[in-house]
Amino acid sequence: MISDTLLLILAWGITSVLLLLYVPKEKIRESFVIFMFKQLMTWLIGLVVAELKLLEYPIRSFAYATKASFDFEYFFYPSFCVLFNLYYPEGKRISQQILYYFYYCTVLTMIEVLVEKYTNILEYLNWTWYITYISFAITFYLSHLFYRWFFKIDNNN
Numbered sequence: 001m002i003s004d005t006l007l008l009i010l011a012w013g014i015t016s017v018l019l020l021l022y023v024p025k026e027k028i029r030e031s032f033v034i035f036m037f038k039q040l041m042t043w044l045i046g047l048v049v050a051e052l053k054l055l056e057y058p059i060r061s062f063a064y065a066t067k068a069s070f071d072f073e074y075f076f077y078p079s080f081c082v083l084f085n086l087y088y089p090e091g092k093r094i095s096q097q098i099l100y101y102f103y104y105c106t107v108l109t110m111i112e113v114l115v116e117k118y119t120n121i122l123e124y125l126n127w128t129w130y131i132t133y134i135s136f137a138i139t140f141y142l143s144h145l146f147y148r149w150f151f152k153i154d155n156n157n
Contacts, residue, residue: 004059004119008071015079022083030151031082037146038081039074041139046073049127056123069122077139080108084140085147105136 002010023031049055050067057069084104089096113129116122147153 004121007119008059008061008121011076012071015076019079019082023086027086030147031086033150034082034085034143034147035078037150038078038139038143041142042073042077043068045135045139053125054127056125058120058123072122077108077136080104081140081143085144088144090153101137101140104140105133108136109133 019031046068047066050057050069057067057072060066060068061070084100089100109129109132112122112132116124
């Protein structure tokens with residue numbers, strides 16, 4: 001069985017490779033803005049959630065610095081938010097946009113549920129998968145609104 005620490009290292013590697021492969025050079029500046037905006041949201045939410053003992057991260061990169069997960073809140077979720085926003089089906093039918101949200105939120109929630117169930121990296125205390133799903137949907141929505149506002153993207157682009 002793979003160790004939890006090795007799994008986190010592997011996740012960092014895979015996420016980094018995905019960013020390197022799927023963030024076009026001409027979109028790096030946009031990616032940084034998306035990444036940092038999502039970090040702002042997830043880091044604050046993660047700190048509150050950990051302090052309220054809704055979630056626990058028994059294995060953390062900076063165990064003495066914070067109860068929140070640096071890995072999830074500071075790197076993984078913001079990275080996937082970058083990909084979400086860069087490939088968002090802007091100007092497509094509303095049904096395609098809803099399916100896009102559904103896909104991202106479902107896949108990331110499923111991964112988190114599997115991590116919670118089969119590892120010691122994450123433990124739900126007073127939390128459920130659907131709260132994760134809703135938080136993904138809301139933070140993706142807010143990040144997309146911010147991205148469109150910041151880069152002055154209208155619905156026709």
